[in-house]
Amino acid sequence: MTSNHQQQLDIELYIQKAYACFAQGNIQEAIANFNTAIILYPNCTDIYTESARFRHQKLEDYQGAIEDYTQAININPDNPLLYYWRSQTHLELGNQQEAIEDYNTAMNLAPENTIFHVFPTINNRS
DSSP: OOHHHHHHHHHHHHHHHHHHHHHTTOHHHHHHHHHHHHHHOTTOHHHHHHHHHHHHHTSOOHHHHHHHHHHHHHHOTTOHHHHHHHHHHHHHHTOHHHHHHHHHHHHHHOTTOGGGGGSOOGGGOO
């Protein structure tokens, strides 16, 4: 088993443990599992992405999600999905300008990806 493969297994285990803790009502332990994985694997985009999704979807901690997406983008700035997901989170907070900027970056990185064509047309709102 390669160390990269072992790393991925470790990360998946921390993510599963985090969601299991959340399901049992232990939010602090869920967050601690994500934080431990981040400490152990600070250069792994996946853990920041999963932490952002967790914060966004389960905790409605949109600012925390944006921070995690930003860390993932710092590691992997050429991944258009990270910008797209962060743009959606910015919309939740009413940060339209930031959402537009992230959306445009996603479009520029992957203009052929049709998922980005369904983004709300917030450019036309007054």
